[in-house]
Amino acid sequence: MSAKQALVPAVPGARDVPVLEIADLAVSYRGDTGFQPVVHGVSLQVRPGEIVALVGESGSGKTTTAQAVIGLLAENGRVDSGAIRLNGTDIAGWSQTRLDTVRGRRISLIPQDPTSSLNPVKTIGAQIAEVFRIHRQGSRDEIEKHVIDLLARVGLSQPELRARQYPHELSGGMRQRVLIAIAIALRPALIIADEPTSALDVTVQKRILDLIDGLREEFGTAVLLVTHDLGVAADRADRLVVLKGGRIQEQGTTDEILAAPRSEYTRKLLADAPSLAKAQTFPRTAGFRRSDGDPVVIVENLVQDFPVDHGPRKTFRAVDGVSFKVERGTTHAIVGESGSGKTTTARSIVGFQKPTSGRILVDGIDITSLRGEALRQFRRSIQLVYQNPFASLDPLQTIFRIVEEPLLNFDPVPREDRARKVHTIVERVGLPPSVLSRKPRALSGGQRQRVAIARALMLEPKVLVLDEAVSALDVTVQAQILALLDELQRDLGLTYLFISHDLAVVRQISDTVSVLQGGRQVDAGTVEDVFLRPGSPYTRELIAAIPGRRKADRRDVSPVFIGADS
Amino acid sequence: MTSMNTTGRSLLQNDAGVLEGSSRVFAAGHVGNLSGLQWLASLRGIKPGLVLAWSVIAIVVLWGLFPHWFTSYSGTVGVARQQLRAPSADHWLGTDALGRDLLARIIYGTSQSLSGAIVAVGVGLLVGTALGLVAGSARGKVESAVMRGVDVLLSIPQLLLSLSIVILLGFGTVNAAIAVGVTSIASFARLARSEVVRVRASDYVEAAFGSGGTFLRVLLRHILPNSLTSVIALAALQFGSAILAISTLGFLGYGAPPPTPEWGLLIAEGRNYIARAWWLTTAPGLVVILVVLSANRISRSFGKAGA
Numbered sequence: 001m002s003a004k005q006a007l008v009p010a011v012p013g014a015r016d017v018p019v020l021e022i023a024d025l026a027v028s029y030r031g032d033t034g035f036q037p038v039v040h041g042v043s044l045q046v047r048p049g050e051i052v053a054l055v056g057e058s059g060s061g062k063t064t065t066a067q068a069v070i071g072l073l074a075e076n077g078r079v080d081s082g083a084i085r086l087n088g089t090d091i092a093g094w095s096q097t098r099l100d101t102v103r104g105r106r107i108s109l110i111p112q113d114p115t116s117s118l119n120p121v122k123t124i125g126a127q128i129a130e131v132f133r134i135h136r137q138g139s140r141d142e143i144e145k146h147v148i149d150l151l152a153r154v155g156l157s158q159p160e161l162r163a164r165q166y167p168h169e170l171s172g173g174m175r176q177r178v179l180i181a182i183a184i185a186l187r188p189a190l191i192i193a194d195e196p197t198s199a200l201d202v203t204v205q206k207r208i209l210d211l212i213d214g215l216r217e218e219f220g221t222a223v224l225l226v227t228h229d230l231g232v233a234a235d236r237a238d239r240l241v242v243l244k245g246g247r248i249q250e251q252g253t254t255d256e257i258l259a260a261p262r263s264e265y266t267r268k269l270l271a272d273a274p275s276l277a278k279a280q281t282f283p284r285t286a287g288f289r290r291s292d293g294d295p296v297v298i299v300e301n302l303v304q305d306f307p308v309d310h311g312p313r314k315t316f317r318a319v320d321g322v323s324f325k326v327e328r329g330t331t332h333a334i335v336g337e338s339g340s341g342k343t344t345t346a347r348s349i350v351g352f353q354k355p356t357s358g359r360i361l362v363d364g365i366d367i368t369s370l371r372g373e374a375l376r377q378f379r380r381s382i383q384l385v386y387q388n389p390f391a392s393l394d395p396l397q398t399i400f401r402i403v404e405e406p407l408l409n410f411d412p413v414p415r416e417d418r419a420r421k422v423h424t425i426v427e428r429v430g431l432p433p434s435v436l437s438r439k440p441r442a443l444s445g446g447q448r449q450r451v452a453i454a455r456a457l458m459l460e461p462k463v464l465v466l467d468e469a470v471s472a473l474d475v476t477v478q479a480q481i482l483a484l485l486d487e488l489q490r491d492l493g494l495t496y497l498f499i500s501h502d503l504a505v506v507r508q509i510s511d512t513v514s515v516l517q518g519g520r521q522v523d524a525g526t527v528e529d530v531f532l533r534p535g536s537p538y539t540r541e542l543i544a545a546i547p548g549r550r551k552a553d554r555r556d557v558s559p560v561f562i563g564a565d566s
Numbered sequence: 567m568t569s570m571n572t573t574g575r576s577l578l579q580n581d582a583g584v585l586e587g588s589s590r591v592f593a594a595g596h597v598g599n600l601s602g603l604q605w606l607a608s609l610r611g612i613k614p615g616l617v618l619a620w621s622v623i624a625i626v627v628l629w630g631l632f633p634h635w636f637t638s639y640s641g642t643v644g645v646a647r648q649q650l651r652a653p654s655a656d657h658w659l660g661t662d663a664l665g666r667d668l669l670a671r672i673i674y675g676t677s678q679s680l681s682g683a684i685v686a687v688g689v690g691l692l693v694g695t696a697l698g699l700v701a702g703s704a705r706g707k708v709e710s711a712v713m714r715g716v717d718v719l720l721s722i723p724q725l726l727l728s729l730s731i732v733i734l735l736g737f738g739t740v741n742a743a744i745a746v747g748v749t750s751i752a753s754f755a756r757l758a759r760s761e762v763v764r765v766r767a768s769d770y771v772e773a774a775f776g777s778g779g780t781f782l783r784v785l786l787r788h789i790l791p792n793s794l795t796s797v798i799a800l801a802a803l804q805f806g807s808a809i810l811a812i813s814t815l816g817f818l819g820y821g822a823p824p825p826t827p828e829w830g831l832l833i834a835e836g837r838n839y840i841a842r843a844w845w846l847t848t849a850p851g852l853v854v855i856l857v858v859l860s861a862n863r864i865s866r867s868f869g870k871a872g873a
Binding site for chain 2: 352377379394395396410
C-alpha cells in the first residue's frame with residue numbers, strides 16, 4: 001500500500017482533478033404548496049486527501065447537500081440544477097441503479113446515528129461482508145479475512161469476536177467504528193461523514209475523529225465532513241464551507257476563516273461557539289459573583305440504586321456518594337458523559353425519585369423525607385427545565401395554557417392576575433406576546449426552550465435545574481438562551497444547577513462544578529480550579545477532548561490512532 | 567368479518583395512492599404555469615376517496631334521520647300484487663315477497679343499524695377507554711387485574727361472546743348493540759392503555775407533575791387529551807365493524823324482530839328468494855359493504871392526522 005505517497009500533505013492545487021466538485025447545485029423539496037427550494041447554487045470542491053467541513057445550523061441545507069452528492073435525497077427531494085462531478089464525471093442525473101456502481105466503491109457514507117444505522121438482526125461481520133458481496137469482491141474466505149482486518153483497522157479489540165456479535169452488544173462508539181469500517185471497506189476516494197460524532201460523548205468523539213484523520217492520512221481518502229460543531233470543524237478540516245439557508249456564506253481554508261472571517265454570519269457563529277471561546281477567560285468569575293456563603297442546595301453523600309430486572313435482588317448503583325453545595329445566586333454544573341449519573345442526581349434533587357441514602361437539603365428542607373402534599377408544596381421552590389424542548393411541552397395546548405398551568409396547581413389566582421403574570425413572564429424571557437395563542441409546533445426550538453423556562457419561572461422558584469437545557473439547540477440559539485439565563489440570574493437572584501456534557505458551555509456559565517464518572521464524583525471545585533488544575537485523569541481527558549482547542553498542534557498528532565475501544 | 571375489513575381497507579388505500587400519484591405526476595409536468603400549479607396543488611389536498619367516504623356516511627345519516635325525504639313508500643307495509651318485482655322505474659331496487667319496496671326498507675332500516683352501531687361504539691369507547699385510562703395511569707396491581715380481564719375478553723371469539731350476551735339480555739336492536747359493544751371493549755382498553763403509557767412517560771407530563779400538578783389534574787389536562795387521537799380513529803373503524811356485527815346478529819335472528827327493516831334481517835329474508843330475486847340480498851349487502859368501507863377510510867384519515 002502506498003501509504004507514504006498518500007501522506008503527502010493535501011496542498012490545494014497539488015493534484016489536478018478534485019475528487020468531488022459540486023457546481024451550482026440547487027435542490028428542492030416538495031411540500032404542501034409545490035416545490036420549496038432548500039439549496040441554492042452551492043459550489044465546492046474536495047481534493048484528494050483533503051477534509052472539507054460543511055458547517056451550518058439546522059435547516060442550513062448541509063445534510064441535503066451531502067445527501068444529493070450520494071443520491072440519497074428523501075423521496076420528496078430533487079436536484080433542480082447543477083453538476084455533481086466525481087473525479088470529473090457528472091453523476092447528478094444518474095439513476096439509483098447506476099449510482100449503485102459508485103456507491104461504496106468510489107464514494108461512501110458514514111451516517112449520523114450509530115444506534116439506528118446497523119441492522120439489529122445481522123451480525124457485525126455479515127454487515128461488513130455485505131459491501132464486498134454487493135460489489136462482488138473476492139471469495140467467501142477472502143471476504144472473511146477482509147472483515148477481520150477491517151475491524152482491527154478501525155481499532156476494535158478482538159476483531160474475530162466482534163464479527164460474530166450483534167449491534168446491541170456494542171457501545172455507541174464501537175458501532176460508529178463498525179460504520180466507518182463499512183465506509184472504508186472498498187477504499188473509496190471520498191467519504192461523506194454526516195455528523196459522525198454528534199451522538200457520542202466527547203472523549204469518544206475525539207477517538208473517532210482521530211480514527212477518521214488517521215485513515216485519511218493512510219489511504220489519502222478525501223472527507224466531506226458535515227457538522228454543526230464549529231469546534232470539530234476547526235480542529236479537523238483543511239477547508240471550511242459555511243452554509244446558511246441553503247447558500248454558501250463563505251469558504252476558504254480553516255486558518256483563514258478562523259483568523260479573519262469575511263461574512264457577518266461566520267463572525268457570529270465563531271463568537272457564539274463556546275468551544276472556540278478563549279480558554280483563559282472566565283467571564284463568570286471575573287464579573288458576577290455574589291456568594292454570601294449561604295448554601296441553598298446541599299447534597300450529602302447521595303446514593304441512588306436501581307433494581308435490575310434479571311438476577312435476584314440485584315441493583316445497579318447509578319449515583320455513588322455524591323456531595324456538593326451550591327451557594328445562593330450561583331451556578332453549579334454537574335458534568336459527565338452518558339451513564340455518569342448526572343441526570344439521576346438532578347432528578348433526585350427535584351424530588352422525582354427517593355434516594356437510596358444520603359441527604360438533599362433545598363433551602364433548608366430535607367426533601368428526602370417529603371411525600372404527598374408536602375412534596376407538592378416543595379415543588380414551588382425548585383423547577384426543572386428539560387433537554388428536549390420538543391418533548392417537554394404538551395403539543396395540544398397553547399403557549400398561554402402551558403405557561404399558566406403551574407399557577408392553577410396552587411392557591412387560586414384570579415383570572416386577570418394569571419393573564420397579567422403570563423404576559424409579564426413571557427415578555428421577560430424575550431418572546432413576543434403573539435406566541436401566546438400558538439401551539440408549540442409553530443415555534444422554533446429556541447422559542448420552545450424559552451417557553452419551558454417561562455413555565456419554570458411561573459412559581460418563582462429559588463432553584464432552577466437545567467438538564468442539558470441548551471444541548472439540543474443550534475450554537476447561535478444556545479448563545480441567546482445562555483445570555484437569557486445569565487440575565488435572569490442577575491435580576492431574580494436565581495440559583496442554577498446546570499447538568500451538561502459540554503465542558504465548553506460549563507466553562508462559560510458556571511461558578512462551581514462537579515465532575516461525575518460512573519456515578520462517582522471524581523473532581524469538584526470552582527471552575528478555574530477544575531479546568532486549570534484538574535484533580536483526576538478523567539477530568540484531564542474530558543478537557544483535552546473539547547473540540548476546537550487543538551487546531552495548532554493537529555498536524556503533530558501521529559497517524560497511529562488510539563486503539564482502545566470507545 | 568375481520569378479513570373483509572382489511573381487504574376493503576387496502577383496496578381503498580391503493581385507490582387513494584394511485585390517485586395521489588397521478589396528480590403528482592401531472593403537477594410536476596406543469597411547473598412553468600404558476601396559477602395552474604397552485605390550482606393543482608389545492609386540488610391535491612383533496613382526496614377523492616375520502617370525499618366519497620364522507621358523502622356515503624352523510625347520505626346514510628340523512629336516511630337514518632329523515633327516511634321519508636328519500637322514498638314515498640312505506641318501510642313495513644306492502645303493496646298488493648307487487649310481490650317480487652325486479653328493479654324498475656317504480657321500484658328502483660325491486661320489491662320483496664310481501665310487495666314492500668326494497669329501497670324503502672333499506673332507507674327505513676338505516677336508523678336501526680346506525681343507532682345500533684352508535685350504541686355499540688359508545689359502549690366500547692366509554693367503558694374501554696375508561697378501563698385503559700385507569701390501567702395505564704394507575705399501573706401496578708390495578709393494571710394487571712384490568713388487563714388480564716381484558717385478555718379474557720379477547721380470548722373469546724367475538725361472535726360467540728356477542729351471541730352469549732344477546733341470549734342473556736334478550737333479543738332486540740339495543741341489546742344486540744350492547745352485545746357488539748362489549749366485544750369491542752377489549753380492543754379499546756388495550757389501545758387506550760398503550761397510549762396512556764406512552765403519554766405518561768413524556769417529558770411534558772413529568773413537567774406537569776413537577777410544577778405541582780395533582781394526579782387527577784394531570785390526567786385530565788394532559789394524559790387524556792393526548793391519548794384520544796388514536797382512540798377516536800379506532801372508534802371510526804369500530805363503527806364500520808359494528809354495523810357489520812349488528813347485521814350479522816340480525817341475519818341470525820338475534821336482532822330486531824320482523825317486520826322491522828334492519829339491514830342484516832333484510833339480507834336474511836332475501837336469502838330465501840336468492841334464485842328468483844337476487845336483488846333482495848345483494849342490495850342491502852352492498853349498502854353494508856359501502857358503509858363499512860367508508861368508515862374504514864375515514865378512520866384511516868384520522869389515524870394519519872394523529873400520527
